[in-house]
Amino acid sequence: MRVFVTGASGWIGSATVDELLAAGHEVTGLARSDASAAALEAKGVRVRRGDLDDLVSIRAGAQEAEAVIHLANKHDWSNPAATAAAERAAVETITETLTGTDRPFLLASGVAGLTQGRPSTEADPSPFHGPDAPRGGSENLALEFADRGVAPVSLRFAPTVHGAGDHGFIAAIVAVAREKGVSGFPGDGSNRWAAVHVSDAARMVVTGLAKAPAGSRLHAVAEEGVPTREIAEAIGRSFGLPVASIDPEDVQGHFGWIATFFAMDLAASSAVTRELLGWTPVGPTLIEDIDAGGYAPGASLAR
Ligand SMILES: NC(=O)c1ccc[n+]([C@@H]2O[C@H](COP(=O)([O-])OP(=O)(O)OC[C@H]3O[C@@H](n4cnc5c(N)ncnc54)[C@H](OP(=O)(O)O)[C@@H]3O)[C@@H](O)[C@H]2O)c1
Numbered sequence: 328m329r330v331f332v333t334g335a336s337g338w339i340g341s342a343t344v345d346e347l348l349a350a351g352h353e354v355t356g357l358a359r360s361d362a363s364a365a366a367l368e369a370k371g372v373r374v375r376r377g378d379l380d381d382l383v384s385i386r387a388g389a390q391e392a393e394a395v396i397h398l399a400n401k402h403d404w405s406n407p408a409a410t411a412a413a414e415r416a417a418v419e420t421i422t423e424t425l426t427g428t429d430r431p432f433l434l435a436s437g438v439a440g441l442t443q444g445r446p447s448t449e450a451d452p453s454p455f456h457g458p459d460a461p462r463g464g465s466e467n468l469a470l471e472f473a474d475r476g477v478a479p480v481s482l483r484f485a486p487t488v489h490g491a492g493d494h495g496f497i498a499a500i501v502a503v504a505r506e507k508g509v510s511g512f513p514g515d516g517s518n519r520w521a522a523v524h525v526s527d528a529a530r531m532v533v534t535g536l537a538k539a540p541a542g543s544r545l546h547a548v549a550e551e552g553v554p555t556r557e558i559a560e561a562i563g564r565s566f567g568l569p570v571a572s573i574d575p576e577d578v579q580g581h582f583g584w585i586a587t588f589f590a591m592d593l594a595a596s597s598a599v600t601r602e603l604l605g606w607t608p609v610g611p612t613l614i615e616d617i618d619a620g621g622y623a624p625g626a627s628l629a630r
Pocket residue numbers: 333334335336337338339340357358359360363377378379380398399400401402435436437438483484485486487488489495496
């Protein structure tokens with residue numbers, strides 16, 4: 328299949344592109360820089376130059392493809408409104424372009440904010456609607472096109488898609504620990520984070536492309552919930568730092584932008600996804616990756 332991938336040079340995107348190529352797909356990746364373009368070309372990926380604000384390029388990429396996987400995100404934590412607006416505009420462009428084609432459109436999403444007090448499941452709809460919502464309400468926007476001749480599938484990634492060389496949320500928590508000289512956890516550290524190794528997440532995406540029906544919500548989740556206290560303890564072990572509870576009142580000041588997520592209970596099930604796709608995660612656990620030095624400076628990008 329000819330697949331257009333945005334964010335093809337990113338953490339999840341790179342692993343996904345490798346899986347797509349191994350499965351025999353022809354991949355075109357959106358690249359906004361010479362470095363990203365060169366990395367993609369070196370793998371045998373066709374490059375379409377453009378960034379998320381270049382809706383003409385995104386539209387052309389979607390028009391030429393038999394399927395679209397949207398993984399690019401600005402991730403500007405200092406300006407979440409601009410990040411959400413770009414996300415919504417890109418998803419609007421892709422869905423409008425694909426309307427009436429019945430082509431698959433898989434888009435990145437997450438499990439934050441779906442439920443409180445219990446692990447979220449694939450049956451839980453996203454409460455985020457409209458341009459002012461987190462991620463610009465992009466999951467619901469895309470899924471609405473299931474009855475307009477698009478085959479949308481949401482890819483709800485665990486809050487940590489981990490592995491050696493990951494620069495996502497766990498790397499941000501590690502950076503705070505090293506800066507403050509203490510590996511903190513919020514309150515009693517009983518709130519949990521779902522987790523998945525990047526190789527399992529990528530395999531789920533490519534299996535989802537082949538098997539997920541239009542309108543599916545897939546959970547890329549291997550571990551339902553790792554307590555934040557255990558995450559902090561592993562970081563403390565790995566970096567030789569003391570481990571301490573951070574008073575809920577001080578969590579924001581201590582952790583900065585990542586506080587919002589680290590203080591949340593982000594447990595999630597993937598029972599439906601495993602059954603639907605026949606997908607079984609096999610990669611290392613989050614704690615195994617931290618203990619193995621996956622978040623040490625210069626950790627290799629080996630997956
Ligand atoms: N990683 C996680 O744990 C996790 C968890 C939940 C949800 N997600 C979601 O999954 C998706 C992929 O995440 P990721 O961890 O792979 O992110 P990432 O490593 O930060 O990669 C982001 C990708 O988007 C591209 N990008 C950034 N700004 C862009 C712009 N203005 N125009 C065009 N491309 C742009 C980057 O290109 P360059 O390579 O050129 O910078 C890169 O290819 C995102 O939507 C993310 O929010 C991730």
